[in-house]
Amino acid sequence: MDKIILTASDLDGYLTDADKSALSDMDQLYAEALESSRVLATSQNESRLAEAKERLIKLYNDMGRRMQEVTQGEENIKVYSFQTPRSVHGEASRLIAKLRDVRTQQSEFVYYIQRAYELLFNLAFGDPEGHRKNHLIVKTPVTAPVQNFAVHKIPDVDAQIENSVMCVMLRGALLPSMIMSKEIQEYSSTGYVTPFALFKIRRDDSKKEANMEYILDLQRSYYSLADLDGKDLIFADPMNATGGSLVTIINYIKQQGIKPRSVQFFNVISSLKGTLQVVRAIEGAQVYTLWMDPVLNDMAYILPGLGDAGDRLNGSDQEEYPRNMIQLLADYGAQIANLYRSQLAKIEQTVLRVE
Numbered sequence: 001m002d003k004i005i006l007t008a009s010d011l012d013g014y015l016t017d018a019d020k021s022a023l024s025d026m027d028q029l030y031a032e033a034l035e036s037s038r039v040l041a042t043s044q045n046e047s048r049l050a051e052a053k054e055r056l057i058k059l060y061n062d063m064g065r066r067m068q069e070v071t072q073g074e075e076n077i078k079v080y081s082f083q084t085p086r087s088v089h090g091e092a093s094r095l096i097a098k099l100r101d102v103r104t105q106q107s108e109f110v111y112y113i114q115r116a117y118e119l120l121f122n123l124a125f126g127d128p129e130g131h132r133k134n135h136l137i138v139k140t141p142v143t144a145p146v147q148n149f150a151v152h153k154i155p156d157v158d159a160q161i162e163n164s165v166m167c168v169m170l171r172g173a174l175l176p177s178m179i180m181s182k183e184i185q186e187y188s189s190t191g192y193v194t195p196f197a198l199f200k201i202r203r204d205d206s207k208k209e210a211n212m213e214y215i216l217d218l219q220r221s222y223y224s225l226a227d228l229d230g231k232d233l234i235f236a237d238p239m240n241a242t243g244g245s246l247v248t249i250i251n252y253i254k255q256q257g258i259k260p261r262s263v264q265f266f267n268v269i270s271s272l273k274g275t276l277q278v279v280r281a282i283e284g285a286q287v288y289t290l291w292m293d294p295v296l297n298d299m300a301y302i303l304p305g306l307g308d309a310g311d312r313l314n315g316s317d318q319e320e321y322p323r324n325m326i327q328l329l330a331d332y333g334a335q336i337a338n339l340y341r342s343q344l345a346k347i348e349q350t351v352l353r354v355e
Helices: 008-012 017-042 046-071 086-100 106-125 174-187 244-255 272-281 309-314 325-331 333-339 341-352
Strands: 003-007 077-079 133-139 149-155 164-169 196-203 213-222 232-236 262-271 286-293
Touching (some): 008 272, 017 272, 086 106, 086 262, 106 262, 106 286, 106 309, 164 174, 174 232, 174 262, 174 309, 174 325, 196 244, 196 341, 232 244, 244 262, 244 272, 262 272, 325 341, 333 341
Parallel strands (some): 077 286, 164 196, 164 232, 232 262
Antiparallel strands (some): 196 213
8 A cells, every 4th residue: 555544533533531521621711722822812901801811821731731731640641830830831932932923934843842842952952860870071163272172960861762763743843853953962871863754744724623534645654664673763743633643644654563562652742632642542652842832723734823833933835835845944944954964864865865
C-alpha cells in the first residue's frame, strides 16, 4: 500500500470514560469563554467590556486548573507550566502570547519557536537523574597573557539523547525538528547529530474533527525502517491538535515489526484531547508541551490556538505549485541554513540517499 489512513473514530476509541468526561467539562467551560469573547469583540460599553474581561480571566483560570487536575496523574504528560516553578511561568506565558498574536510576523514567529523548543528541551533533559554533569572546555578569543580557555558544566544527557532519531511530520514540523536536533547536538559531549526520518502525512481538511482522516503517503516519505528499530524516536510539531498524525506513523512502523525504545512528542501547544489520545494510543509515549489549550473546534483546530503554525513558519504554498523538501529548506535562507548546517546535511542524505 502507498497510503496508510487512520480515522477519527480510531483515535476516539483509545479514550477512557474519564477522559471523555473531562473533555466534556472543558467544552462547556470554553463555550462560556466564547460568550465573553463575543462581548469583547463587539461591545462598545465599557462596563460590559470590563465584566467580560473579568469573566474570561476566571474561566481561563478554571480551565487551567481542570487541565492540571486531569494531567497530574499522568506520568507521561509533561506540561511546562504544570511542571516548573511558578517563577518561570511568566516567560512561557509571554512567549505563547507572542506566538498567538496576529501581529507577529514570520521572522519573529521563527524566533519565538526557537525559544520555545529551548525551553522544551530543558523540560525533558535539563535535570538528569543524579544531576550528572559534563564539562566543556572552550577556547575563547582572548589570547593575553596566554590563550584563554573556559570550563562550563552542562547536564550529562548523552545516554538519553545519543540513541535518538528525529522523525519529521512535514511541513510545519521541519524547522522545529531541526531546532531539537541542534539542541541535542549542543548538549551531547560528542556533538551527536541525529539521523532524520521524514514522513509525508496530512489531514484531510475537507473533513471535520468527528470524521477526520490522517493520510500517510509512503511514496513521498523518506526513511529507513531498520534505522528506527530500538531507537528513541523524537517528534517535534509546534501544534498537537488530535495526535492523529503521530499515532498513524507509530502504528505503521510497529506493524512493520519495528520496536522503538521510546517515543517522545514535543509541542509548543497541545490540546488536552490530543495529548490524551497520544498517551492512550501509544504505549509509553511521552508528551512534552509548553502550553496546553482546552478544546478543538469542529474542524479539529486548537482553540484558542495560534492559527496554521506551518504557514506562519514557512509561508503558504501556491496551490498549483507546492514546494518540495529542498525548496522549503532553501526558503529558510542563509541565516537558518548556516545555523543548522549539520541538520541540513543529514536531511539531504535522507532525501537524496547520499552518503
